[in-house]
Structure formats: structure tokens, C-alpha cells
Amino acid sequence: MRGDLPSGTVTFLFTDVEGSTRLLQELGDGYAPLLAEHRQALRDVFLRHRGVEVDTQGDAFFVAFARASDALAAAAAGREALSDGPIGVRMGLHTGEPLVIDEGYVGIDVHRAARIASAGHGGQVLVSQATRDLVGAEGLRDMGEHRLKDLSAPERIYQLGDHDFPPLRSLNATNLPIAANPLVGRERELTDIVALLGGSARLVTITGPGGTGKTRLALQAGAELVQEFSGGVFFVPLAGVREAELVPATVASTIGLHQLGELGDREALLVIDNFEHVLDAAPVVRDVLSAGTRSKVLATSRAPLRIEGEREYPLDPLPDDDALALLTERARAVRPDFAPDEATREICRRLDGLPLALELAAPRLRSLGSAALLERLDRRLPLLTSGRRDAPERQRTLHATIEWSYELLDPALQRLFARLGVFATFTLEAAEAVADAHLERIDALVESSLLKPTRGDRFLMLETIREFALERLETSGEAEAIWLRHAEFFLDLARRASLNQESEGPMRHDLVIPEHNNVRAALAWTTRAGRGELGLSLAGALENFWMTTDPWEGRRWIEDLLPIGPTAPSPTHALALRCLGNSATMAGEDDSESLYEQSLAEFRELGDELRTAVGLHRLAGHALRRGDEAHARRLADESLASHRRTGFKKGEAGVLGLLGELERRSGSLERALELYQRSTALAHETGFTWWEKHALTSQAITYFSLDRPAEGAERLRTALELAQRMGDRIGTLETLALLARAAVEQGDLPLAGRLWGAIEAEVARAPVSGWDPEDQHIAPVARHFGDSDFEAGRCAGHTLPIDDAVATALKAVDG
Template sequence: MGIHTGTPHLAEEGYVGQDVNKGARIAAAGHGGQVLLSRETRDLAGIDVLDLGEHRLKDFAEPVWIFQLGKERFPPLKTISNTNLPRPASSFVGRDNEIEEVAALLREGARLLTLTGPGGSGKTRLAIETAAALVPEFKAGVFWVGLAPLRDPALVTETIAQTLGAKNGLAEHIGERELLLVLDNLEQVVEAAAALASLAETCPNLKLLVTSRELLRVRGEVEYPVLPLAETEAVELFCARGRTEPDESVHKLCGALDNLPLAVELAAARTGVLSPKQILERLSGRLDLLKGGRDADPRQRTLRATIEWSYELLSSQERQLYARLAVFPGGCTLESAEEVAEADLDTLQSLVDKSLLRYTQQRFWMLETIREYAVERLDESGQSEELRCRHAEHFRALAEEAEPDLLRNRESYLERLEAEHDNLRAALDQLAASGEEQLDLELAAALWQFWYARGHY
């Protein structure tokens, strides 16, 4: 049954017109026992219904928003282009280039494309916007499957089958259909990745767009890292959500939040009671200061909840190294990680794969919001003082090793010390705090030529 509310015209043969046709098309899209409503009827009825998304119907140029009465599961609607993509209420800011790049990868042959990045980087929204742009290109539809509630990897393919209405086997149901599946939040059931790779190989016209904080590491996977917003986009997002004008405080605030979309949006939600400058002054408690509304996903209601979701998925060995690496405020080389944090290469690689650690220009480093949570875990571990002393000794030795070459103005050592400047400052602070005045002075003496050459007065 299909119900639409509009203005029909009475002719000799009965009621006719565009609204009558719309009601008939909506009814024809459904299945036995299914009651469908147009948005116009939903708005007038004011009842709780299931949002089935926008669908293209025959004889209608624009997509039609369709809702279902009741929560019973039915196969996909029989429309020209099927989709159940959610339509976020908030506007989409920035990411134009990323949408084009992700869409191009899918058009050019990527069969299993994974959007990776830390929590709050905007993977889900990028997937939604890209998939929406691709709806006309997939004859059998574009379907969204939210996986966040799942904990059992065996339920992933079953959930996909329920979404598609597959009753006699998922691969058999998809067959050669031209279909795009958007699988959101796979990281906590990543063991299902092998089954998904097999599904993609079995169904030649199926494409999978996956969001995950962790790489799937399966055959055929193409990774697309979702980076923080560009500064201009982050500022635009803050101003759009906070209904404020950009100024120096807004630019500094977004930079301090690593330009992460979630962090920026949560900060903007505080503009009702705090100015951007006041928010910036309180960022030392950012993990709990920045909170979303009651309708926010529990995993993203605060920055703390977002990072905790990733942390809880780590093994004990990964948790230990993640906490230890917080001792490096300026990031570190592989050699420093091995010596100070007793890191092993496999665990470092795993933290990179899980988007809690980054590796660029031969250095491992964390976004500051992620490092702040790691500092808390380090302080709780009881190893904080030992690690900080080990860190200070490591970088004191580095400075003393470099000192003779600095007198000859060797550029390679200047560049190495420049890269470690934040760590060297932390070492100075640690030596002073632990009462090692003589060692503190020796470190400062070893660095004065570097400071002079690079203008760190």
C-alpha cells in the first residue's frame, strides 16, 4: 500500500493528476504487507516511521523521499534506483576534492575501497556524500549497512543479507547486479573482512565502500586515508555550526583541534556559552569539554568516547605501546621508539593501521587529541616517571653526540635536532623537574649552538 497526500483532479474517469500518479508509484515500489508513505503524508501524520531514503520513481524527475509504517524488514523497494542512504540533517562543508577522488577510484575499478582514519575524521560523512553522488551509476542500487552495533564478525554478512532482502544466500542474491554497498564502522568486526573480499570476487559487479579505523588487510583492498580538514575548511565548518565569524581565535582553535571534523563540531556546539577564545583557553580538558547533543552517536558524544572506542579494540601489547609513545611530544624515529618505549615493528605497524599513530617523513607521531588520551593511559600505567626519565636521557645523549658537529655547522645535525626540538624541550623540563640541575645545564650547553643557528632565542 502506498499513501501520498496532495491535490487530485476529478475527471470523467475518476481522480487523476501528478499526486495520484505519485501515490500509485509509491505503492508499486513496495512489497506485500508493506505500507509506504510519502514525505508529505509523513509530515502531516506526525507519526513514528522508518526512513527509507530518497528513491527515483518512473515519470518523476526528482527523487521521492519514502517512509515505511512499522519496523518490519522488507526487500529493497522496487524503484528505478534503489538506495537507503541516510540523509544527515546538517550541511556538508568541504571535502569536494575527496568526494571526487573516492568516486574516481570506484569508477576506475576499485572493488573494495576502505576509507581509513581516526575516530572523528569524517569517514562516515565522506562515504555518504560520495555514495549519494554515485546513486545513478548503480542500476541495482546503493545500500547503506551500519555495523557499529555488531560485535560478532559472523553477523556482518547476515546483516548485509537482511538489508538487501536476500533469502537464499547473499552471493546468489547479488549475482551480477550492479550494486554499491556502503559498510560503515567495520573496525570492531574486522575479522569479517576475508568474507567480504570473497563476496567481491564472487559478484563481478559488486563494489564495497568501507569505513574503518583499521585497514582490512585483505586481497583487492584499496586504501583511502581520510585526513583532517584543510585549515580553511575547518574554520568554515566551525563558523557554520557555531554561527560565528572567523577570527584569529577560531583559526588557532581549529589548529589546536588538529582540524578534526568531529572535534571542530563539538567545539562549535559550545559557542552558545563560550567564545572561541574561551574554548581555546579551556582546551587542556578537551576530552571532556567537547560534547555533542543527545542525538549524537554514543561513540562520538565526546572526544573521549571517540578515542576510547578505538582504544578498547587494541590488544594489551598495543595498549601498552600506545601509552608509552605519548612520552614523545614531538613524535619519534623508529630508533627512538625502540630505545625509549621498547617498541617492536609489528606493534608500531598495527597502531598505524588502526589510525592511532601516523608515519610520515620517517617519523611516528600522533594527533594531539589522540596523544592527550595516551598521556592519561601512560600516567595510569605507573610507568610514566620511568619513561620520561628514559626519554630525557635518550635526548640528552643525542644532543651531546651532535654538539661537536654543530660547532662545524653540519646541516644534517641541525635538521635532526630541529625535528626533535619538542622532545629536547620536554627533556629539559623533565631533568629540571626531577632535580637533575647539572644534567639540565649540560643539555642546555650542548644545544646553545643549535638554538643560535636556528634562531631559538
């Protein structure tokens, strides 16, 4: 063990030369002496500030400091020493408590420091929250939360000094999921895949048996390529999709499209995971590549897709040294003093270097030494693999390792494990209701590595393990009962979220957003099982969720379920037609009014006064859109009278907003404002969040007409916060566009351009259903296209992630 390395709390400093390949090409033989000067200048600075050089690779330094203040001072001095030269160096600092071994430091803090450095630009010094907490805020600029390329949870990043640089190279503009741990090994494979997708290959499929780490490698490749794909990098998980015919809709909805044909010339990368169980849908990938002439696909599958242009990349298990590093890192998570030995290395060989098998074995090292664990493996694996000669040897090893972990559970835990296979991810509440779980037993499965905790108090079962769990569930005789409980639980949750206008209580989109994949699984099961009424009830209860996320996904589920659901007249059928009307309205389709009329007729026949009044309001909106204001008023008056008779305030809020729109169109602006304000107040009082946002934007438009843009911006601030809370993407963009108009009206063209540029970038990344850049209410923004101040802001906005644009807009309103 190196005796010069600081221990305990240590601050790491990583450096890297920006554009080294370009500099080598430009400077030729002159680059080597400049690189040597850069190294010497930094070494002198690090030594002067008591830094210890841990490693040097090429043009990058890894230095450790016992004091965070010394590390920050060294970074500042190093930047100053290089400021006049042609070499730009980015630096990253992070503080943690790493483990010191013979080879140096190990642990997640080392990975984190390196990733912070890689997010910066030449001349930029970035600092983690942990380091900032030790050195204080002086001289540091808060850059906000950023996801780094190790796919970890967001990290608040600070910059030393006030210099302006391009946006950080972070993952804020992608849906790649957060990884539990950094990628161990796979450097060559990662380089190969990034090179293939950065070159001429348009479809790369990582193949290999379950448990080889295909998903983790694909996610890391996607993270490395985020900056190369201006149209975005999208993760499309197919683990929860059991029917090939659902794949096109899943791909389209994940990337924000109605149809795959809308990809056009977007430069996007789709990371499509777990394709092996829906291989009949492989032509969908061909359709993606045909529709998106500049898009590419990185797929993972146990078998190739067998379509033209595919570049298969077979993934082998980890080599011995990487397998040992992975097992050691995971073992130290449960036993910090764990030291690998020859028995540890032999465990890796016995498990064929399969990452998932190693993950499952690691928890046993909490209480067993490597030799004792190896002895148990030698006894159990031959027995468990002997009966599966039809499977490849490595797959038998993985299945046997999962089975071994399963057989170590007591019967009650085995039963719980099988039941939990129905979930994509889940909360403890869901596990209790569906699988009769409790926390102690969930913890036991986590300790066995059969479950993984994720952010937000949720749990995840990896797909290969989940397949085993579902096998056990099918043979248990409980499958139908558990799937039924699963669907009923999410129906109850959807109803508690109050996402129909006539529901009691405040809208709770936040309850449903993290359960999207479980909802899909429940809807798919009800379709397979022929339980149309249950499926339609679930889809209908999610009415406003579909409107704020993907109206066409809701429409597809309802159209699949209608033939096996109840016939008219029934409340479930009538609500399903109304939901179809919503989707058609947002898409501007011709059948929208007819669907609303059919729904209204059914509710009238059923004698349902409340839903009849809601239907009248929807049809009044249609009449208003086509310019029949007299008919719109008659329908609205009838709806309002009914709502007031029954005391239904949500309904009254909606109709008052429509009446306000009629007054605004007639030129009675103050009267319109009064109605909008009453509508907003009632919506807020009743938790009708979606309509509150709508009424606030209507107020803002009216304030613009009254030449009171500051008051309009105040209303839009609240509307934007509501849209964000609901996950309402179209609402977010429309509100940002109106805030750009507010900036124009107040003379702040750079801000207007910045917001508009961010909107354009977001729509280019993933088209937004219903977005209309030519809407009359934002037309004043377009009049400034070409203005130098506006265009400068617009250019800057094109590099601004939408969440940063939201923060910019809110800050501008607050002054």
C-alpha cells in the first residue's frame, strides 16, 4: 500500500486537456513540448499545494489532497499557470472517503471526480457539492443540478469563478435512467460501440446471454454519445412489453411522437433494451431507421434482430481482472474491509465472469469469507446446472446462480419473490397490497441482491431475475390472482389520483407518473385476460394523465379494450368514448366532436347528470373552436346551470373559463378577466390543477391585450410551475412561449430569444403533440425573428436544456 496517499476524507482533482486530438493535428511535432510544459506547470502547482499525484495517463492527472481548500487553491493556480498557453485544461474536484489499497484508491468517489471533470470545458474548474460544503461558497458559481455520464443521481455542480462557458456536458437532456453503480471494466467494448455509432453504423445490437451486462453497457454508450446526437438520446425499455404489436407505440411514445414517421431528419439515438422476447417486432427498428434518416439505434438482445444493416456486437463475460474488480467493489458495499484473495478470483471463474451472477454472490460475502463461499458454490452449482443441458453453459450458470439465491430463501420469501415479478418497479405500499409484503422481507430480498432499491423509495427487479420470478409465479398457481390484484391496485391508485374532471379531490399526477410502466403492464394483462371492463376502467381513470403525457397511447389502449369491454350504454363505455374524444381533439382529428356526442348521449341515457354536464362543456369548446359562438354559449349555459344545481365546483370552474373566452373574443376584456379569475379560484380551491393552469394562461393572454404584460407574466409563472408538477410537456412549452411573449412586450429580446431557442431545441429533440409555433397568442414573438438581440438569445437557447429554460423563466419573473 502506498504510504504517501492521504486517507480518511480526501479531495480528488482530475484534469484533462480539451481537444487533445485536434491540437495534435494542428501542432504536429510542436504538441509534445507544449504538453510537457503543461505537465511540469501543473506538477509544480500540485506539489506547492501539498497534492499527491496518484496517476497520470496521457494528458490527464489524478491528484489527491488531504484538505479541500488546498485542492481548490491548486486548481485555481493551475488554471492561472496555463491561461496564456494554447492548451485548455478542464478540472474537476470531489471530496469523499475512499478506500486505500495497494494500487491506490477505489470507490465511487473516484469515479465521481473523474466524471465531474469530463463535464467541463477547457479553462473551467468544476466542484462538487461535497467539496463546496468544505471550502464554502466564496468564489463559486452555482451551476445547478446535473446528471453526469456515470448515470448516477443528479449532482449539484459549482464553477470556480464567473467566466462564461458553453453548457456543461451533462445528461440533463436525456431520459437515460439513473444507474445504481458506475460501470466496472468494459473500456474496450465501450470504445468499440461508441466508435461504431459515431461512424457509419446505424444499427448496433449488443448480444449475449442474460446477465452479461448488456443493458449497463448500452446505457453507458448512450451517455457517452449524448453530445453527438442533437435530437436526443432516448432509452426505450421493452422489459415490460410482452406483445410485439405494442412495440411501435412504446417506441413512439417514449420519444414523444404520434407515429414513427415523424422522426424525419432528427439526429437521435434510440437505446432499445431487452428486444429478445419481442423479436417479431424487429421490423419496427427498420421502420425507425427508414423514417429517421439521421437516427440510429443501439439495441440489446439475447439474439440478433436479423434486419438489414445490423452490426452485431457479441458481449462476452468479464475478463478475470474486471470480474474480480466488480465482485470486490460489490462486496465492499456490504463489508467495507473485504480484501480479495485467490479464492475470490476462483469464485469469479466459477461464475463465468457473469456480472449478474457476481452481483448475486456478493451479498454472501457479508458473513462468509471467500473460501467458505467458494466451497458452497462447488457443492451447489453442479447440482443446479445438471438438469439444464439444453441451455448454453453460461446461461445454465446464471440460471443456477439465481436459483441458488432463490433456494436460500425461506418458503414465505420464495412466494413473495415470485409475486413481485409482476411489477416493473414498485413502492412498499404496492408490494404490501399486491404481494402481501412487508419491509423486513423486502429488505431480505435486497440483501440477497434479488431486488435493488432505486430513487424515490422504489424497488427494481432486474429483467433476468424477473423472468425467473415470473416462471415461479406461473408454476405456483397464483398468477391470475396476483395479476388481478396488481391491476386492481393500480385502478385504485388511478382513482385516488383524481384525473377525471368529475373526480372528488385534487388532481395527483405525481401518483401516476412513476407508475407508467406498471399501468402498461396492468392494461396489457387485462387485454390478454379478456377483462375489458377492468382495463377500460383503468384507462378511463387516467383521462387527464393521457392528456398531459401521450394522448395517443391512451387512445391505443382504449381502442384495444373496447371490443372486449362492456357495450353501450354503460358508464365505463361512455367515459372511454370521451377519452377517445380528448385524444382526437388534441390531434385535430375529424371524429373528435362525434366521439364527444356519442359519449354525451350515453350519459344522458344513463341519467348521469354530472357527466352529462361535463360532456356539454366539452362540446361547447368544440363549437367555440369552429366559430359557432352562439351554440357554444347555449351549451355552456346548460352545463353551468347543471353544475350549480349539483354544487359541482370543478365543473363550474371549467364553464366559467369558457364563458371568459367568449367575452374575450367579443372584446369585453375586463369582463373576460373577471370570469377567468373566478375560474382560476374555483379550480385552485378544488385541486383541478390542469384547468387552473389553463385559466391562468387565459388570464395572461388577456393581460397582454390590456397592455399589462408584467401581470400576465406573474400568472404564467404559476401556470409554468403547475405544468411542471403535472409532467405536462405541451403545457410547459406553451407557457414558456407565452413567457417569451411577455419578455418581448417588456422589451427583453435576449430573454425572449433564449426561451424560444430552448423551445425549438426541445421540440427538435422530441416533437410535442399539439405544439403550434404559429399560434396567434405567441405571434408577437415571431415578429422579432432576425432581430440581432433576439437571435443572439435564440442561439444561446438552442443549447439550453428545457429544465434550465424553465428555471431561467421563473427567475426572470421573480426579478
